[in-house]
Amino acid sequence: MKMILNLHLKFTILIVLIAAQSLASCPDKCGNVTVPYPFGTKDGCYLSKQYYVNCTSLQITNTTFKLLNISLDGYMRGSVPMSLRCYDKDHTTRALTPTTHLSGFQISNQLNLLTTVGCDAQVNMKTYRHTGYITGCLSMTDCNMLTNGSCFGMGCSQVPVPYKVSTFRIETRRNPNANRSTNVGFWGFNNCTYGFVAEKDYYMFSTLDLDNMDNRSFPVVFEWSVGETNCEEAQKNGENYICAENSVCIDILTRYSQNYRGYRCQCAYGFQGNPYIPNGCQDINECEGPQNDCIYGCTNTEGDYTCSCPLGQKADGRKNGKGCTYSGGSLFAGVSMGTAASIALTLVLYAGLKQRKISKSREILFKKNGGLILQKLLFESKQSSQTAKIFAAEVLEKSTNNFHKTNVIGQGGYGTVYKGTLPDKTMIAIKKSKSIDQNQIEQFINEVIILSEISHPNVVKLMGCCLETQTPLLVYEYMTNKTVFQHLHEHEFNSSLTFEKRLNIATQTAEALAYMHSTTQIIHRDIKSSNILLTDDYTAKVSDFELLTGRKVFSYDGTESEMGLATYFVTSLEMNCLIRILDDKVKKNGVDHEHIKKMAKLAKECVELSGKNRPNMREVKETTGASYNAYGTSETMEGSL
Numbered sequence: 265m266k267m268i269l270n271l272h273l274k275f276t277i278l279i280v281l282i283a284a285q286s287l288a289s290c291p292d293k294c295g296n297v298t299v300p301y302p303f304g305t306k307d308g309c310y311l312s313k314q315y316y317v318n319c320t321s322l323q324i325t326n327t328t329f330k331l332l333n334i335s336l337d338g339y340m341r342g343s344v345p346m347s348l349r350c351y352d353k354d355h356t357t358r359a360l361t362p363t364t365h366l367s368g369f370q371i372s373n374q375l376n377l378l379t380t381v382g383c384d385a386q387v388n389m390k391t392y393r394h395t396g397y398i399t400g401c402l403s404m405t406d407c408n409m410l411t412n413g414s415c416f417g418m419g420c421s422q423v424p425v426p427y428k429v430s431t432f433r434i435e436t437r438r439n440p441n442a443n444r445s446t447n448v449g450f451w452g453f454n455n456c457t458y459g460f461v462a463e464k465d466y467y468m469f470s471t472l473d474l475d476n477m478d479n480r481s482f483p484v485v486f487e488w489s490v491g492e493t494n495c496e497e498a499q500k501n502g503e504n505y506i507c508a509e510n511s512v513c514i515d516i517l518t519r520y521s522q523n524y525r526g527y528r529c530q531c532a533y534g535f536q537g538n539p540y541i542p543n544g545c546q547d548i549n550e551c552e553g554p555q556n557d558c559i560y561g562c563t564n565t566e567g568d569y570t571c572s573c574p575l576g577q578k579a580d581g582r583k584n585g586k587g588c589t590y591s592g593g594s595l596f597a598g599v600s601m602g603t604a605a606s607i608a609l610t611l612v613l614y615a616g617l618k619q620r621k622i623s624k625s626r627e628i629l630f631k632k633n634g635g636l637i638l639q640k641l642l643f644e645s646k647q648s649s650q651t652a653k654i655f656a657a658e659v660l661e662k663s664t665n666n667f668h669k670t671n672v673i674g675q676g677g678y679g680t681v682y683k684g685t686l687p688d689k690t691m692i693a694i695k696k697s698k699s700i701d702q703n704q705i706e707q708f709i710n711e712v713i714i715l716s717e718i719s720h721p722n723v724v725k726l727m728g729c730c731l732e733t734q735t736p737l738l739v740y741e742y743m744t745n746k747t748v749f750q751h752l753h754e755h756e757f758n759s760s761l762t763f764e765k766r767l768n769i770a771t772q773t774a775e776a777l778a779y780m781h782s783t784t785q786i787i788h789r790d791i792k793s794s795n796i797l798l799t800d801d802y803t804a805k806v807s808d809f810e811l812l813t814g815r816k817v818f819s820y821d822g823t824e825s826e827m828g829l830a831t832y833f834v835t836s837l838e839m840n841c842l843i844r845i846l847d848d849k850v851k852k853n854g855v856d857h858e859h860i861k862k863m864a865k866l867a868k869e870c871v872e873l874s875g876k877n878r879p880n881m882r883e884v885k886e887t888t889g890a891s892y893n894a895y896g897t898s899e900t901m902e903g904s905l
Contacts, residue, residue: 285336285538294319300336301540302490302506311490311506311540314368326367332483336538338516338528339372340488343481346460347387347434363433366486371429375485376461377422379415380436381473386835387459388435389426399426399832410471416831417873420469423832425461434459489516489526490540498527510546510567511539534567557583576607584666626657626732633731634705641713652716653728655739660684660694660730667696679735683742691742692727695808700735708736714786722776724797724807743797743805752793752847763855765802767863767892772804774885780806781881830871837864862891 285300286292290309292299299317303324304310310317313325322331329342349359378399380387385403403421410419436457454474460467462482490506491498495513498505507513507529514528529539538544550569551562558571559581571581573588580586630636635654642651663684664671674681679697686692700708715726730737748769751760761769773796780786788795788806795808836845842864843857850860866887872878879887 285541287541291319294322294331297322297331297333300334300538303334324367324369326365327369328363328365329484329486330481334488336540337530338487338489339375340369340486341463341483342486344461344484345481346458346477347436348456348458348478349436349438350456352455359436361433361435364431366430369430369486369488371425371432371461372485372487373425373427373429375464376425377464377467378425378434378459378461379420379422379467380457380459381420381469381477382436382457383419383454383474384438385457386437387457388437389429389461390433390435391431399423403831412470413468415467415469419471419474421831434461489528491526493526495527506540508539508542508544510535511544532567534569557585559583559588584668629733630731632702632705633700633736634709635731637706638709638712638729638731641709652712652726653739655728655730655737657730657732657737659686660737660739662687663692664694691744693740693742695738695740696733697735697738711786712738718780718783720776720779722772722804722806723780724805740807743799743807745798745800745802747794748796748798748804749793751798761849763850763853763859764892766850767859767888769796769798769802769804770863771885771888771892773806774881774888776804776806778881778885834868834871837868859891859894863888 285298286304287301287309290301291305294305294317297317299305301309302311303315303317305317305319316325317331318324323329324331327342329344332341332343334340344364345360345362347359347361349357351357378387378389380403382403389399403417403419414420415422436459438457456475456477458473458477460482461484463485467482491504494515495507499513505513507527510532511529512532514530516526516528531537531539531545534548534550535545536548537546547564547566549564550556551558551564556562556569558569560574561572561581563570563572571585573579573581577588577590579589581588638652638654642654661667663686664682667682671682671684672680673683673693679695682694682696684692684694712726712729716728719725724743725741727739727741729739748761773791777788777791780788788808790808791806795806797805797807799805833845836842842860843851846860866879866884869877869879870884
């Protein structure tokens with residue numbers, strides 16, 4: 265009983281330590297809001313005045329937002345009042361344009377969207393002194409096509425929030441460029457325009473919101489860090505370095521330069537808790553958690569765990585590792601031969617039964633996922649050398665080391681993409697989707713056949729599929745030079761895409777889409793920089809035709825967030841702010857503005873909401889190709905002068 269009580273006491277102490285978020289004797293709550301150190305609610309409980317939380321107002325020093333929560337991963341959420349402008353019948357105006365101060369914190373440009381609600385409406389985000397324009401958001405004049413839940417132009421529009429904004433003001437107004445002849449009175453369709461920043465996916469548009477959003481607010485995500493230098497510099501000055509034991513330091517870089525803006529602390533692998541306080545990071549018992557992949561026994565260790573094997577077997581004992589194998593030699597020392605033989609026979613029988621069960625399961629899944637249909641179609645195909653290959657699950661498992669996390673090269677709402685190597689050393693990319701609509705299996709199989717027969721230099725080759733798994737796996741050729749998105753946004757590719765390369769990529773992408781539209785009648789519906797892959801010589805290859813997840817619900821090639829970005833681009837173009845929103849790498853190339861304006865005009869035509877006003881892909885290909893050739897010629901001529 266005494267031993268049980270001692271164990272219980274130790275377990276209770278461990279829970280308290282892990283749960284502790286603040287310094288000793290310091291409150292860690294403001295009502296329902298947890299306040300972890302380096303934040304605090306009274307003297308001696310916070311790192312500096314910048315992290316003081318007023319429990320009465322739920323505000324942090326020198327900020328104007330109401331605190332909702334703070335997380336130790338470097339984010340916090342706060343409530344920010346919205347801006348509005350309403351017009352009464354007597355033409356009087358009621359406006360609210362609050363200024364938001366964030367002190368030393370910054371608004372997250374990845375996790376928030378600037379939103380405008382209203383017809384024929386415009387919202388501008390401005391700087392501290394309210395004169396400098398940061399970004400804007402425009403909704404369309406025609407509000408006869410309003411749709412609940414839709415926020416990409418009609419009555420509601422969204423654009424990303426710029427990077428490195430710490431103080432801002434949002435102004436709302438009616439679009440000054442709109443055609444007012446159709447309006448009744450001063451406003452027309454609705455009396456108010458609303459503008460606000462909200463966390464991504466939080467706000468869902470309703471037509472009832474057009475005149476009924478007063479006094480509402482939405483959560484906004486802010487970023488926080490500590491210090492003003494990188495980890496290395498902070499560690500040299502140990503007195504001010506605050507990452508506690510069993511933690512690691514993470515540099516916080518500005519997105520568009522190599523300047524540091526502080527660092528964050530994070531509990532090391534195998535630990536959890538608050539990395540900013542002494543003993544804040546406590547060991548996790550992995551044996552009791554989902555990370556335990558031991559086949560047999562598990563033993564927790566400081567920051568890690570080990571797996572054990574049955575008597576006579578060795579290796580790491582892990583499902584995703586080397587498992588357990590017989591060591592040979594004096595394998596059964598101390599065990600009678602009869603017993604050893606019985607054990608061996610039992611294991612052989614068990615292994616055989618297990619393998620038979622796996623084989624049976626894979627056979628059932630193969631039939632369920634349309635394997636017999638695919639086999640028949642492949643047999644009847646006259647282009648058997650070009651068509652899809654059916655891969656065995658075992659082959660793909662070996663090629664990816666059992667789909668080990670170190671082979672993950674892409675992840676999203678659709679599922680995960682793994683890098684693999686076939687026995688003949690061919691590199692492949694395997695797309696593992698989260699789900700499949702069983703009612704569309706036959707359509708899926710037909711599309712696999714069609715896409716596998718496509719042989720175009722600018723389309724990623726679909727090599728085949730595996731149907732022996734819970735959801736079918738698609739096998740593509742592997743692209744070594746990442747995606748256009750990574751070359752545009754990640755530091756290691758900072759100067760890789762010159763304007764000339766971008767023109768060529770745009771031309772090749774248009775060529776691929778024009779070919780798909782005219783030859784196969786397949787419409788991609790999700791063209792974006794992360795779906796355009798590059799070879800080592802920067803040849804563009806279009807990928808991801810959404811076979812498993814069904815067709816997109818939007819009309820052509822944009823998701824809602826992307827349509828919001830398109831609106832931001834069009835607005836900037838109309839306000840003669842094109843050069844301001846250009847990528848710095850393009851500006852530094854010294855590109856002729858006429859080339860840029862021509863491409864901007866084409867891009868604007870491509871994001872027209874009405875399909876009849878958009879050019880087809882062949883026209884886009886011809887325009888971008890002509891610009892690429894003209895640009896290359898002008899560059900050559902300049903170089904020869």
